[in-house]
Amino acid sequence: MLNSMQVPAEVMRKWQEIVDLLADILHVPSALIMRVEPPNIKVFVSSESKGNPYEPGEVACLNTGLYCETVMNTRRPLIVPDALQDEAWKSNPDIKLGMISYLGVPISWPDGEIFGTICVLDKKSNEYSELYLRLMLQWRDVLQADLRSIASMQREIEQREAKIRRLVDANIIGIVIWNVEGQILDANNEFLRIVGYDQHDLQSGRVSWADMTPPEWRDRNAMTVSKLQNKQAVQPFEKEYIRKDGSRIPVLLGVASLEGTEGQGIAFVLDLTERKRAETEARESERRFRNMQMELAHANRLATLGQLTASITHEVKQPITAALLNTQTAQRFLTRQQPDVERAKKAIDRAVLNGMRISEVVDRTHALVRKEPVRKDRLEINEAISGVIILTRGEALKNDVQVRTQLAEGLPAIQGSRVQIQQVMLNLIVNAIEAMSQMSDDRRELLISTQAEADRVLVAVRDSGPGLSEDTIERAFEAFYTTKSSGLGMGLSICRSIVEDHGGRLWATANVPKGAAFQFTVPINSDCQD
Amino acid sequence: MVGTTALAGSFALPRFPMSIAADNTDPLVLIVDDDEEVRFALRELLLSVGIDACCFGSTQELLSADLPERPGCLILDVRMPGASGLDLQQRLAATGNTRPIIFLTGHGDIAMTVQAMKAGAVDFLTKPVRDQTLLDAVAAGIEKDVAQRTAARRIKQHVDRYTKLTAREREVLREVAKGRLNKQIAFDLGISEITVKLHRGNVTRKMQATTIGQLIRTWELLPAGIREGSP
Known part of the structure; x- marks a missing residue:
């Protein structure tokens, strides 16, 4: 292995100097460093001295008696x-070149393997004194020291290369060597897998990053290449490659220039298919979840309003009755023998007001029935709550429940969805009325209050019903928990998600002296204040 | 309530029409509905055909009001806060107030209708109601009340006359009404037939009857309590 090692140029220059000096000092035509390269031996360095017949790089066969x-x-x-x-x-071969005397010492690699020799040859008889031999041995030691450092450097490089090889061959990420002409010079299997090419394509030079880049990415590529001229690496970025089969694949690409090369660079490529798919899936499931929540909330609103159908019908029929009576009255005033235009006009005016009230109730109901994405606007909570109280008034009436309100004046606005806040109120009020309707004789009272707290608004719905046991208070907000024969038991659970979605809290306590109290907070949004 | 406060002002009106004198005997319709708009519209409709009306927001309001003695009827919403229309019907019946009642309801509830009609309601109308339907019902109600009042007045006359009879005359009247002969009555009461004839003549005169038939009909119109309770 060591045998095949390159000797760096600067060492070669030093060795040249050594053999030149050697030839000069010993007054011989040839001083050589020979390197064994089985089955041959090669003139590795040859002194530039007069009459030296050995050319560097010359090769002779071994086993010829050299x-x-x-x-x-x-x-x-x-x-x-x-x-x-x-x-x-x-009769040794060198005699043919006229070299009849010889002094040589062996050179070894640090591991003991033979590297070759350092030797001098002369065309005349030469005794080579003891001093010369020692000088040769000294030079030999210098050469061996050089070999040691070459070997250790080589080991280091090998270790480093092994690590890089490991990274390349592990095929966790795609790694390529590329040039600015658009070619892929080398690539590991992972890269080939990503882009759908094989080793054969690579070797025949058919893999080109320029061709694999979709048109819309060409500008970005040019930019990257120009950036690389100023610095060594650019921030990794996502792009797409066109695979061999024409399909596209999303990748993360990190690019760096290769130092000491002309227009070459290295790049790592990460397959993002899996991640993109997971992202899409996550987005999809998030969307489905939102959708389902919306459907559920809508179903709950419909169900709750369904319970109120009779009451709401009553709420609409009252102004319809009044409107019809008023218009018919106007007709009568006008068609009398002595028409009374003044009174007829008054009746019509009132019919108009009746009509407006009808439209108000219908709008209010429709707003809750509609299915639409949640929009959080600036919201006056008292006004939203009052709307629900009107819708539930009939239901309270039917169940002989007295509704009292203590809505604090001048409450700061909140940021919220009108429909959702009304849905929470609707649930709480209908629940309270229902709870109280189960009682026989007691006074049925519903107290709805709002008040400002430091940075939020507190809304409370208190009833004088049978109240909640400690166990029920805990479980009341669980989905599908219900004490009623009708209903899914989703109401309070939905209410809690709505309130929490608004950054608030919904909880239940016992009311004093009796009944249950449901309270929730919604933070005041400072952006909403004028 | 919030939404209706604005309207309430423009609908405010005196409970009793100003123009009506205390001794007026024109029909007066009493309207009880918790919805001010409906009350007002009903009153105006009645006024348009020349019928006086006064309005009450709840049954309590009606019960605590000092009602003028005028013929008429009640228009009553079945469903109201506090005592319902049906409750009021019972309360009124219990206190001898016989004003005919027309029920108005948001939704036709059969059980409720039956209960109301059994208890003597004139009509049971569903909101929204046609003006003519309502006015017909009101007319019928007033007519019924007028008839009731006339009948009641006549009975009261008879009772007044009856109270002027002596104890013996009342005994004789009851026996005559049973269809008994003078001599049977004389025997039972232990008096002479002449005396019975004398009493009988006085009774007929005092009760202002011209024939025996008329006298017996008058007797039969007397309240049962009086007929059975008298010695």
């Missing part, structure tokens, strides 16, 4: 003063 082979095999220095005089060396 000097260096022996050095590497024995791992020991070798001195051959004159090969021509030495039986063992007189």
Whole structure:
């Protein structure tokens, strides 16, 4: 593994200097650093000295009886003063180049594996003194120190690369290398999955981020690229890619330029399909929930108003009766033998007023029957409550309930939905009347009051009915809890959600001396005050 | 109540029409309805045909009012706060007030109608009501009251005359009314037949009857209490 390691350029320059010095000091034509690359050995660095026949990069086969082979095999220095005089060396390959003497020492990697040799060769017989050998060994140590630092740097790079590889190969997010020409140079499998391409497409250069970008995103892309020229990364942003099959996919894209490259960058791509779907689902279920709440509230209003049908009918029939009587009276005054225009006019005036009252009652009822989205406006709570009291007046009458009101004057306005606040009042009043109607002889009294508190308005509906036991007080607001034979038991639960939706509170207590008291608060909205 | 306060002012009117003198014997209709607009409209309709009317907002108001002795009828809303129209009907009947009652109701409730009619209501009308229907009912009510009052006056005359009879004359009258002969009466009372004839002549004269038949009819018109209670 170490064998294949690159030696950085600056080290190469230093080594060149070493062999040059070596050749110069020893007065030899060749000083070399050889590197083994099985099955060959290569001239790694060659001194730039006169008469040096070895070119850097030259390769020779091993197992041919080279000097260096022996050095590497024995791992020991070798001195051959004159090969021509030495039986063992007189036919070695270097003699053909005229190199008849040799001094070389082995170089090892930090892990002990052989790197090659550092050696000098001469065309004449050379004894190479002990001092030269020591000098060679010193240079060798310098080279080995360099190899150690290269190896450790390499290890570091490898570790770092492994971590990045892990990230890339884990395929949790898509990672690509891209260039400004619009190509995807490299990508992991997750990215290919996101955009629906495969390795083959990638290798044949068919994957292009420019092509995958929908037209409406092209400007944004150009902007990103230009931004990248000024800084290294841009804020991640959401966009869409066109997949190979033409469909679109939402992604989150983070882009950074690659330092030291010409117009290349790296990007991570996150598939947002799942998240978008979840968001849509959440929105949909929120919408369904709102809808259901609205339906439920509407159903409750209808049901409650249904209970009041007779009373409301009465409330409408009274002015209708008066209006009809007044118009018929006017006719009579006009068609008499001596028409009385003055009285007829008065009767008609009154009929007009009757008509207005009819329309008032109808409007008031219709407002509660309508199904419409909740709108919170500036609301005078007393006025809203009075409307409900009029609607329920007949019901109170029918059940012989006396209604008293203590509505505080000059109450600050609240921010609220008229229909919803009226719905709460409608429920509370109808409940109270119903509770009292179960009693036999006692005085039936309903007290409706409003008052201002620090930052809110307090509304109370008190009855003199049988009251609530401690257990019922707790359970009264639960959905589907009811003590009545009719009804769903949703009323109070709906009322509580309405009040809480207005930022207030609804609760029940015992009334003094008897009966139940339901109270709720609604915060005063300072925006509403003039 | 809130919505109607504005209207109340313009509908305010005196309970009794100003022009009516205390000794007036023209018909007077009493209107009881908790809705001021309805009360007012009813009164105006009656005025348009020349019938006086006065209005009450509740049964209590009516009961505590000092009513003039004038023929007429009541127009009564069935459903009112406090005592209902049907309650009032019973209260009035109990106190011997026989003014005919026309009920008005927002919705025709059969049970209520039956109860009211059994208790002697003239009519039971549903709101909104046609003017002619109402006026017909009022006319019928007034007619009935006038008849009742005439009948009552005649009975009162008879009772007045009866009270002027002596005890013996009353005994003789009762026996005559039973269809008994003079001698039977004389025997029962232990007096002579002549004396019976004398009493009989006095009774006929005092009761202002011209024939025996007339005398017997007069007797029969007397209230039962008097007929049975006298010795």
